[in-house]
Amino acid sequence: MASGVQVGKLNDAALRRWLRAGVLRDYRDPQFPEMRLRASADRAKASVYLVINEGGKTVWQKQGVWPSMCIKTFLADLPVMLAKRSSGADVLRGEFFTVADLLAWYVGHIEVNSTLSRSWFTNCKSIINSHLAPKLGLVTLAELSFAVVDNLLVKVMMAEGYAANYIRLCVNVIKRALSAALDLRLLVVNPLSGYRVTMSLKLSPEVDTRLVESDLAPLFGALRDAVMPVAMLFMLMLMFGTRIGETRLARWEHFAGNYWFIPAANAKNRQAHRLPLTPTAKALIAHYLQWQVKFVGKRAFLFAGDVGAISLRTAQYWSESIRFKDFTSHDLRKLCRTIIADMGVDTMVGERLLNHALPVLLRTYVHSKLDKGMLEALDAYHAHLISCGFNEVAPEIIPRSSVDRGLDKTLMAAGWL
CATH class of the missing domain: 1.10.150.130 (Tyrosine recombinase, N-terminal domain)
Structure with a gap:
């Protein structure tokens, strides 16, 4: 770009003509000697500088970019800004004007x-x-x-x-x-x-949306009445303490062998996570796969939408459909962590189950020991859920009773597409 300074009026029309001409790099108005504009390489915009003398040196301080900033407004404020500078006050400057x-x-x-x-x-x-x-x-x-x-x-x-x-x-x-x-x-x-x-205003106290262990019975009732994919989504969240976003994105390929793998791209903290699968979880997942193949068709995602996985908005709508009190889907994750803690599970194991960031000292645990502790904790936790009536929602996880409740037929017939 050619160097040189074009002299003219500081208004939008004159600045557009200067940029279109593509000849001179800088622009100034004799009426405002402290102002200088410098065109960008593509001459689509120009940086606005305040050129002042400080300590015997000429200093260029960028004030913004035209046309994003309003030159007329800036020029109106310029006398006040210069007065503040002369008195030693700090003046906002940088890439932004408004x-x-x-x-x-x-x-x-x-x-x-x-x-x-x-x-x-x-x-x-x-x-x-x-x-x-x-x-x-x-x-x-x-x-x-x-x-x-x-x-x-x-x-x-x-x-x-x-x-x-x-x-x-x-x-x-x-x-x-x-x-x-x-x-x-x-x-x-x-x-x-x-x-x-x-x-400026008074904030009302936040509504207590927490779920407690005594809410398991009505929660299981709500899940029992939900259609299969809805029930499955929130059963997985309750069983593993996972977030709604990473649960809805679960793919069948993520359930390999004895683990549920959550890729880093799906996790909120962008850290890959691996959860051990208990016999209870394996039975539930196998049953859901059979249901999906029979009534929906084989899909890549456990919770498939028209294209890919269901949207976050759909998952949140599903969450609203199972509410028997004022709670959020994230409260299932909190409930999982609370029950695990009440059962006496090691704090580090509990934090690792929820994929929380661990202090540096706790990261030194041997992974094999950690995996074993996570599996033992989940096994005991899932057994506790069953003792609280979880099998009422998913009878496939334990040997069926002699009385067929007809649950599968109801859920399968309801469908979800």
Whole structure:
């Protein structure tokens, strides 16, 4: 790209003509000597710099990228910004000028982070597109404050009828975006540092959605009345403490020999996991395979949808269909961990069963010993579930009684497609 500076007015029309001409790299307006624009290689945009003298040296500080940032708004704020600099105050600078610039960067920043779950990213992006960008996008980072968030986001969402806890979630997204930019030195200061949503609204106490062991009987009743795939999904979650996302993605090839293998791509923490299969689990899985082949046809996935596995939304809908009280599918995982702990299972074994990250010292356990401990723990846990009535849901896991309850026929006839 040719060097040189084009002189002209700082307005959108003039800047577009400069970029299209493709001759000179820089652009300045004599009326604003502290401002300088530099075209990108493809001349589709230009970086906006504040060129000032500090300590006898000329310093270029990037303020944003045009046309993402509004030149007119920035020029209106420029005298105040320069006055603050002359008094020694910190001024926000970096890749962003408005909150919209920050949010656009943050979406790209988390989208390529493979350690974050896709469902979390989708929710975060939805909050940004639906609430943060429309309500705060035009606010400059220099203007962003506790009062601005309170007036333009919190109070507006309250008037729109959103729950307090959801508003808190929205506020947390913009706070995380600011923190991430600050950590990467893209911002000098965080204008919302120390802000808590409770400064603007009162949060109601969270509803206790926990399942306890005394809930096993009604839970088994709900599973008994569900169609086969629904019952099977949540029986596996209860038996192994797995998450709904990784359970719905289970493939038949993952059940090989004496283990259920959960690939790293399916796990929330992106760590591959291997769970020992007890005789109870093997009997249940074999029975479900026979059911699927007979009534659905052989599929790659245990819980097959029209294409691939069922969606997370479908799995969550299934979860709603078995609720006899206010609980979530994740509470099945918590119940599994609670019962295992109450049975006296070693803490490290219990944490490994749930695929939690282990402290460095606990990672030194011999894997063969760990696998044996996990199998013993699951075997005792599954026996405990049977003693609490689990066989009422899945009679195939133990020798059938002399009375045929007709359960299989009912579930199979109901189907699920």
